[in-house]
Amino acid sequence: MRAWAIVLGGLAVWAAHFFVLYGIASAMPGRVGARWLVLIVTLAAIAADGLILWRTIGAGRRADALEAWIARLGGLGAALSLVAVVWQAAPAVAM
Amino acid sequence: MKSETGFDPALLDRFPTKGPRPDDELARLEEAWRAPKGWGLLTAVNNNYIGTFYVGAAFLFFLLAGVLALVMRVQLALPLQGVLPQETYNQFFTMHGTLMMFLFAVPMMEALGVLLLPQMLAARDLPFPRLSAYAFWAYFVGGTCFFLSLFFGLAPNGGWFMYPPLTGTTYSPGINADFWLLGIGFIEISAIAGAIEILVGVLKTRAPGMTLARMPLFAWAMLVFAGMILIAFPAVILATLLLELERALNWPFFDATRGGDPMLWQHLFWFFGHPEVYIIFLPAAGLTSMMVSALARTPLVGYQLVVLALLATAFISFGVWAHHMFTTGMPTLSIGFFAAASMAVSLPAGVQVFAWIATLAVGKPRCNTPTLFVIGGLVTFVIGGLTGVMVAMVPFDWQVHDTHFIVAHLHYVLIGGAVFPVFAGLYYWTPMMSRRALSERLGKWVFWLMFAGMQVTFLPMHLTGMMGMPRRVYTYLPGMGLEPTNLVSTAGAFMIGAGVALFVFDLARNFRFAVEGTAGNVYGGGTLEWLPTGLYSTRSIPVVRSREPLWDQPDLARDVDEGRYLLPGTATGLRETIITSPIRAEPQYLQIMPGxxxxxxxxxxxxxxxxxxxxxxxxxxxxxxxxxxxxxxxxxxxDTDRTVAEPEVDVGGGIRLRTYATGSGTHGWWAMVMLLVVAAMVFLMTVFAFLFVRGVHPEYWSDYGGKGWALPVVGLYAGAAGLVWLGRYLLRREGSTHWSPATQVLLAGATIALAWAVDFTGWRGTGFDPELSAQGALVMAFLAQQGLLAAVALLMVLYLAARTSRNLIVRPRSVTLDVVSLFLLYAAAQGAVTALITRLVPGGW
Missing domain, CATH: 1.20.5 (Single alpha-helices involved in coiled-coils or other helix-helix interfaces)
Incomplete structure (x- = not known):
């Protein structure tokens, strides 16, 4: 399970971020507080992605070939998630 | 090298073995895997047969849906044509979309998975061959009857997404809509069965040494595909059940006048419907990745990035469902989120496209039919992807929503992203299962007719849509400027039709099904499906040391065929395959397979x-x-979960594996977990529906009281869970002969049924009526789901009792007891949550 958690961790952060944002937008339509909540959730997601990225970079250096491959995949996923999370939150911040 | 399971990886260095093999080894293997003949073929479960039947059936539905499309195009060729009356046209476009999406695209991908995966992974078969057979027959029988409804004027006519209120009893009083709702719901169950088979197959039956980093990309794609089915399809199963219940019992889930909401359907449908597009695209992308590498005669550029792209597409695809609903008046902020996600999904798709282009650029591709289809698919898909980004822009989507522009876009995506890759795959892999390859000369004609026809049909359709022609209208008035583009589109459709007809002719002329003596590796692929095979798949199961083993180990095919790798015969005289670990593919135990x-x-x-x-x-x-x-x-x-006399057997090279295994690592346990994921998703979607209608129409909600019932109901479910744990504990103890552990589990099943009855009685006592409001209807939907779980739990414990009475439950642990226990625990948990949610979500906040 640990390997799957590494591989899918970053993407799971993106998915959780998205669904929380959707929940906020649906539960608090048109309210200013919704945007602040979005910002807080986004910062938390960025932190989570950053943590995964940092951990996978460290793991990739120490591990055997397959573990390094898995760590690299997880790291790439977290990096992609980081971009997607920022992009995802842009409508709330920019609109 | 590290180990995942305690297995010493160095043991695999013993292969290939030396020395002569026993004389009767191959004959015994062939005998164990012999397929029935004549009418007995209907009972065959070998993946070669079921996979071929499956591909054939899916292709048949593609042809039928294509014929419907041609008739529709004739109707639209000129204004005010009278080929199809309005009602029949409605049935035709509904059938065309439904057949293509539900009976061709998804089943074709599953079919290719059933056919190709065991060979690609060098497994003897997928782990549940009888489940594959069930999934195929359910799909084929259900799909055929569904299609035949067209000839009785009973075909559904509400569009392939069947929006209420149009499909409610007020506007669709006949049984046409019921055919869709029950038929599609049923066919989706078959798709889920196939997905569980594929997921467990990819995770647990890979050849030793085939780590996650060496898996063929089609296997990765099918893993993601099957996972997406488990998450997405429950939404449409729930939606169809709710709408059918509304139609049959007048429970107003989607009726805004009684607290329901038609938007709920759209959310549920598109939570399935948009991932469905990627469910279709990803396996085709997997096929493309494998073919591009073989056809360009070089390893795929960016293997790891492509794996990431497959995974990322799966995740992001679940965040884009509402881009089909931009015009429904959702909150602006929500629309912004969905638009952003819809644009973001083009990134992973782009990664794959660039990986394919780079591979073709660095390799030495030959101009043959599969290459043409791959490149044609690429070009077409990129055009569709670009118009996809266009419609992800909300203001543009408002302009072209429900016009022929969208029809053009979706056909570019689906034909470029799935149909052309499938045709490439049919050309590429036919030599694996036919004595003769398909004709290269005819193949090029097929490609050019289909490719040119595709562009001629759908490129002008963008203009038709921009000029304002809506979808799903059976005709248009002259003088609106729509005649030229429509006429050109019709001509193009017939070009596609001619290409497909030529393909069918080629198929009839050259395809000759065979398991042995096939045309072989015509295109020089490097993966394991090109090893010599029989009905038992490969003679022995190779040790994999790279992604393209046939390119890197020149003697592999010969050694495998001489039985110099694992399981060179049948160790127990029965059908069997090696179960390996999910990450490093280390041998774990021998699975005895049913025939x-x-x-x-x-x-x-x-x-x-x-x-x-x-x-x-x-x-x-x-x-x-x-x-x-x-x-x-x-x-x-x-016949499954059987033990044999030998607890351990030699599978070659002196490696001994168990013939029976229990616990969380077994293939049966994995399958049950996946089934429970499906059940949990149906439940989660019901919770979403409950909260959604509560949020949209709070004025229709009442506080029915009866909160006190929650405590005894939850207590009973907790008691059932405790009984399950006790049963498992007692089975592990040697001295529990007088009080059989099955008794505890039997009692647990009865307790779950009792808890459900108490819950139901509690609700009946409050006087609520499911016909009066969506709240009541949803409470009943929750109770109906839990009732179904309780009924299945009872059947399972009775089955367990029957096996106990025949001494088929083995100590200290039994797979049957494991999976039944897992199900009962889940049923108890869902029951408890149901009792709490339905009673504690306030009625009048």
Whole structure:
């Protein structure tokens, strides 16, 4: 399970971020507080992605070939998630 | 090298073995895997047969849907044509979309998975061959009856997404909509069965050494595909059930005048419907990745990035469902989120496209038919992807929503992203299962007709849409400027039709099904499906040391065929395959596999009968059919979970594996977990529906009281869970002969049923009426789901009791007890959450 958690961790952060944002937008339509909540959730997601990225970079250096491959995949996923999370939150911040 | 399971990886260095093999080894293997002949073929479960039947059936539905499209194009070629009356046209476009999406695209991908995966992974078969057979027969029988409804004027006519209120009883009073709702719901169950088979197959039956980093990309794609089915399809199963219940019992889930909401349907449908597009695209992308590498004669550029792209697409695809609903008046902020996600999904798709282009650029591709289809698909898909980004822009989407622009976009994506890759795949892999390859000369004609036809049909359709022609209208008035583009589109459609007809001719002329003596590796692929095979798949199961083993180990095919790798014969005299660990593919144990049987076929026929007879309102025969399905399925299961005399066997090279395993690592346990994921998703979607209508129409909600009932109900479910744990504990103890552990589990099943009855009684006492409001209807939907779980739990514990009475439950741990326990624990947990949610979500906040 640990390997799957590494591989899918970053993407799971993106998915959780998205669904929380959707929940906020649906539960608090048109309210200013919704945007602040979005910002807080986004910062938390960025932190989570950053943590995964940092951990996978460290793991990739120490591990055997397959573990390094898995760590690299997880790291790439977290990096992609980081971009997607920022992009995802842009409508709330920019609109 | 590290180990995942305690298995010493160095043991695999013993292969290939030296020395002569026993004389009768191959004959015994062939005998164990012999397929039935004549009518007995209907009982075959080998993936070669089921996979070929499956591909054939999916292709048949593609042809039928294509014919419907041609007739529609004739109708639209000129204004005010009278080829199809309006009502028939409605049935045609509904059938065309439904057949293509539900009966061609997804089943074709599953079919290719069933056909190709065991060979690609060098497994003897997928882990549940009878489940594959059941899934195929259920799909084929259900799909055929569904299509035939067209000839009786009973075909559904509400569009492939069947929006209420149009599909409610007010506007669709006949049984046409019921055919769709019950038929598609049933066919989706078959798709889920296939997905579980594929997921467990990819995770647990890979050849030793085939780590995650060495898996063929088609296997990765099918892993993601099957995972997405488990998450996405429950939404449409729930949606179809709710709409059918609304139609049959007047429970107002989607009726805004009684607290329901038609938008709920759209959310549920598109939570399935948009991932469905990627569910279709990803396996095709997997096929493309494998073919591009083989056709360009070089390893795929960016393997790891492509794996990431497959995973990322799966995740992001679940965040884009509402881009089909931009015009429905959702909150602006929500629209912004969905638009952003819709644009973001083009990134992983782009990664794959660039990986394919780079591979073709660095390799030495030959100009053959699969290469042409791959490149044609690439070009077409990129055009569709670009228009996809256009419609992700909300203001643009508002302009072209529900016009022919969208029809053009979706056909570019689906034909470029799935149909062309599938055709490439049919050319590429036909030599694996046919004595003759398909004709290269005819193939190029097929490609150019289909490719040119595709562009001629759909490129002008963008303009037709921009000029304002809406979808799903059976005609248009002259003088609106729509004539030229429509006429050109019709001409193009017939070019596609000519290409497909030529392909069918080629197929009839050259395709000759064979398991041995096939045309072989015509295109020089480097993966394991090109090893010499029989009905048992490969003679021995190779040790994999790279991604393209046939390119890197020149003697591999010979050594495998001489039985110099694992499991060179049958160790127990039965059908068997090696179960390996999910990450590093280390051998874990030998799975004893069931052989041919009529029970999956009968189970599928009776299940199909239940749904179809229900559709035509023949309730008594439907119930009889449903009741007969139960023993058929149980009888098929009876032969599984079997033990053999030898607890351990030599699988070659002196490596000894267990012949029976229990616990969380087994293939049966994995399959049950995946089934429970499906159940959990149906439940989660119901919770979403409950909260959604509560949020949209709070004025229709009441506080029914009866909160006090929650405590005894939850207590009973907790008691059931405790009994399950006790049963498992007692089975591990040697001295529990007088008080059989099955008794505890039997009691647990009864307690779950009792808890459900108490819950139901509690609600009845409050006087709520499911016809009066969506709240009542949803409470009943929750209770109905839990009732179904309780009924299945009872059947399972009775099955367990029957096996106990025959001494088939083995100590200290039994797979049957494991999976039944898992199900009961889940049923108890869901029951407890149901009791709490339905009572504690306030009625009048």
């Amino acid at each position: 041919p049987s009529a029970w999956p076929l009968l189970g599928a026929l009776f299940t199909a009968g239940f749904f179809l007879l229900l559709t035509v309102q023949a309730y008594t025969p439907a119930v009889i059919s449903g009741v007969l399905a139960v023993p058929s399925i149980m009888r098929w299961l009876w």
